[in-house]
Amino acid sequence: MxxxxxxxxxxxxxxxxxxxxxxxxxxxxxxxxxxxxxxxxxxxxxxxxxxxxxxxxxxxxxxxxxxxxxxxxxxxxxxxxxxxxxxxxxxxxxxxxxxxxxxxxxxxxxxxxxxxxxxxxxxxxxxxxxxxxxxxxxxxxxxxxxxxxxxxxxxxxxxxKQQKARFVNTVPYGYKTHQDDKHQLVIDERTAPVVRRIFLNVIDGKSCTQIAKELNAEGILTPAQAKAIHSSSAKKPQWTHRAILSMIENIKYTGVMANHMRESRFIRDKNQRRVPKEEWYIRKNAHEAIVTQEEFDKANEAIQRRRKTARVTHDQSDRVYYCAHCGGKLEKANGTVFACPSHRYHDGSPCEGVYWRKSALEEVLLAALKGQIEITRIESSEVKKAARVRNESLQRQLVLLKAQYDACGREKFTLYEQYREAKITAEEYLSGKDELTRKQAALKEQLEESEALYEANQQMGDAASEQQEAVGKMTGLSDAKLREHLYDAVERVLVYDSESIEIIWKFNEVKNGSSSYAGAGV
Structure with a gap:
C-alpha cells in the first residue's frame, strides 16, 4: 500500500x-x-x-x-x-x-x-x-x-574490572555467577562434576572424541543447553571433540582469572583482535578451582602428545558440503574423503552414511554444472526475450496513458475558457473540473504502476543479460577449465547418504533452484 x-x-x-x-x-x-x-x-x-x-x-x-x-x-x-x-x-x-x-x-x-x-x-x-x-x-x-x-x-x-580479576565475559561451563556479585564466579554443582570428569578422562588416556560420544550417549547437558541458549542453526547441540579440547585448554578451571585476551580496536569493531599473552591480566586464586594446576598440566600434556607435530593446510574452496541430517559442515579427511563427523558422537546416527570421495563428488558436480549451464542459458534467453516483449507493450501503454493525462489538462483549460466566455455556468465548470481531476488522478496512479512494472521488468531483463553473459563465458570450456571454476558456481551441497546429494547453485538468480543427483559416493 x-x-x-x-x-x-x-x-x-x-x-x-x-x-x-x-x-x-x-x-x-x-x-x-x-x-x-x-x-x-x-x-x-x-x-x-x-x-x-x-x-x-x-x-x-x-x-x-x-x-x-x-x-x-x-x-x-x-x-x-x-x-x-x-x-x-x-x-x-x-x-x-x-x-x-x-x-x-x-x-x-x-x-x-x-x-x-x-x-x-x-x-x-x-x-x-x-x-x-x-x-x-x-x-x-x-x-x-x-x-x-x-x-x-x-x-x-x-x-x-579486568585488572582487578573480576569476571566480565561468558561464564565457563562448570561455573555460575554469584547471586550477589555478577562479576564473581562460583562453582555450579550441576555441571562442575562433568568438567572434572572430562579432565580425569583425558588424563586416563581417553580421546576427546570418545569422551564426547560418552557424554552424548548419557544425555549430559552441553554448554549451550546448560545456558538455555536456543540457536537458530539447524545443528542440534552436541558434545564434540572441539568442545572438549576448548575446555581442557581453559586455565580458568584452575581458579586463575585471565582477562584482556581479546580487544576491540575501534568502535563498532566486529572482529576483535587477539591480545599477546604478555598483555593478559592474570590473577591466581580469583575463584574456586574445579581442577588442580597439576591436573590441568597433565591433561594438556596428554592432549599435546596426541596432536600431530605439523598441521597440513588444505584447500578451503571446496568447503561447500553439508550433512542433510544434522546441518553440519562435512569434514575433509586427508584431502580425499568428505564425511559427517557427528556420527562419532552418537551411536546409530544417520550421519554415519554420509560419506563421499572428493573425486566422486567433483565428477557429479562437473556433470551437473554442464547441464545447469545449458539450462540457465536457455532460461536466461527466454527471460530476456519475454522481458523485451513486455517492455515494448509497457512502453506503448505509458505513451497512451501520458497522452490521456495531458489531454485532461487541455480539457481543463478549454473548460476554463468556456467559463470565462460565459458559455457554461460556474457549477458546470466546477463539476467538469472535478471530474477531470479525478480522471487525472486515476491516470497518474496507472502511470506510476506502469512505470514501476517497466522498471522491475527492465531489471529482470538486465539480470538475465548478465546471467547469460556469465554462463556464455563458461559454455564450451574444457573440463579442465570448468574444474577451475567448479566451486565458484556452487552455493551449497547437501549430502543425504553415500548415493544422494542436492546441489544449490549460486548463479541461478532468474529462477532459484537446486538439483538432486544420485550416484556412487564411495
Whole structure:
C-alpha cells in the first residue's frame, strides 16, 4: 500500500538498567515512543488519516544501521510502499551523524520520502530543496559523540574490572555467577562434576572424541543447553571433540582469572583482535578451582602428545558440503574423503552414511554444472526475450496513458475558457473540473504502476543479460577449465547418504533452484 506512514521505534541495551531490567529513561521506552508518535500523528491534519505501519528494533544499538526492522523499513521505502517516516528524535533513528545526514539529505529526498523527528522539530517537508538546519546537524554530531564517549567509558570501566580479576565475559561451563556479585564466579554443582570428569578422562588416556560420544550417549547437558541458549542453526547441540579440547585448554578451571585476551580496536569493531599473552591480566586464586594446576598440566600434556607435530593446510574452496541430517559442515579427511563427523558422537546416527570421495563428488558436480549451464542459458534467453516483449507493450501503454493525462489538462483549460466566455455556468465548470481531476488522478496512479512494472521488468531483463553473459563465458570450456571454476558456481551441497546429494547453485538468480543427483559416493 502506498502513502503509508512508517513509525520507527528503537531501544538499545544501553538504555536498560541491567540490575533492574528497567528502562533508564522511561520516555525512551518502546511504549512511550509509540504513544508520542501516534499522538503527534493524530493531531496533524494531513497525516492523521493515512495508514500506519510500525517498525521496531528493540535491543539494537544506534551506532550502526545493521538492524532488522530498519533494513525492512528501507526496503519498503525503496519499493514505494511508504511516503513518510516518523521518529521520536534523531537519536532513535541513528547515532552515526554522517550516515544520518546522508539519509536526510540524499537518500530520502531521492526516494521522495518525508522524514519527521518530533522532539527535534524537524520536518523534511519544510526543508525541501535546502540542506538540513545547523541545529539538526549539530544534534547528529552530539549523538555520535555521545556514543563514542559512552563506548570509551564502558571500555575503561571494563578494563578496570579486568585488572582487578573480576569476571566480565561468558561464564565457563562448570561455573555460575554469584547471586550477589555478577562479576564473581562460583562453582555450579550441576555441571562442575562433568568438567572434572572430562579432565580425569583425558588424563586416563581417553580421546576427546570418545569422551564426547560418552557424554552424548548419557544425555549430559552441553554448554549451550546448560545456558538455555536456543540457536537458530539447524545443528542440534552436541558434545564434540572441539568442545572438549576448548575446555581442557581453559586455565580458568584452575581458579586463575585471565582477562584482556581479546580487544576491540575501534568502535563498532566486529572482529576483535587477539591480545599477546604478555598483555593478559592474570590473577591466581580469583575463584574456586574445579581442577588442580597439576591436573590441568597433565591433561594438556596428554592432549599435546596426541596432536600431530605439523598441521597440513588444505584447500578451503571446496568447503561447500553439508550433512542433510544434522546441518553440519562435512569434514575433509586427508584431502580425499568428505564425511559427517557427528556420527562419532552418537551411536546409530544417520550421519554415519554420509560419506563421499572428493573425486566422486567433483565428477557429479562437473556433470551437473554442464547441464545447469545449458539450462540457465536457455532460461536466461527466454527471460530476456519475454522481458523485451513486455517492455515494448509497457512502453506503448505509458505513451497512451501520458497522452490521456495531458489531454485532461487541455480539457481543463478549454473548460476554463468556456467559463470565462460565459458559455457554461460556474457549477458546470466546477463539476467538469472535478471530474477531470479525478480522471487525472486515476491516470497518474496507472502511470506510476506502469512505470514501476517497466522498471522491475527492465531489471529482470538486465539480470538475465548478465546471467547469460556469465554462463556464455563458461559454455564450451574444457573440463579442465570448468574444474577451475567448479566451486565458484556452487552455493551449497547437501549430502543425504553415500548415493544422494542436492546441489544449490549460486548463479541461478532468474529462477532459484537446486538439483538432486544420485550416484556412487564411495
Amino acid at each position: 502506498k502513502n503509508q506512514i512508517a513509525i520507527y521505534l528503537r531501544l538499545s541495551l544501553e538504555d536498560v538498567d541491567k540490575r533492574t531490567n528497567a528502562v533508564k529513561d522511561d520516555s525512551n521506552s518502546i511504549a512511550s515512543q509509540r504513544l508520542l508518535i501516534n499522538r503527534h500523528l493524530d493531531q496533524t491534519p494531513m497525516l492523521c488519516d493515512l495508514p500506519r505501519i510500525e517498525f521496531c528494533d528493540d535491543g539494537f544499538s544506534g551506532t550502526n544501521f545493521d538492524r532488522p526492522d530498519f533494513q525492512r523499513m528501507i526496503e519498503c521505502a525503496k519499493r514505494g510502499e511508504i511516503s513518510c517516516i516518523v521518529v521520536k528524535d534523531l537519536s532513535r533513528f541513528g547515532r552515526d551523524y554522517l550516515e544520518v545526514g546522508d539519509y536526510l539529505e540524499h537518500i530520502f529526498p531521492f526516494l521522495g520520502i518525508r522524514f519527521k523527528s518530533i522532539n527535534d522539530h524537524y520536518d523534511s517537508a519544510k526543508h525541501e530543496g535546502k540542506t538540513i538546519g545547523m541545529d539538526v546537524a549539530f544534534k547528529n554530531l552530539i549523538y555520535d559523540y555521545y556514543s563514542k564517549d559512552l563506548s570509551q567509558k564502558v571500555k575503561s570501566a571494563m578494563r578496570t
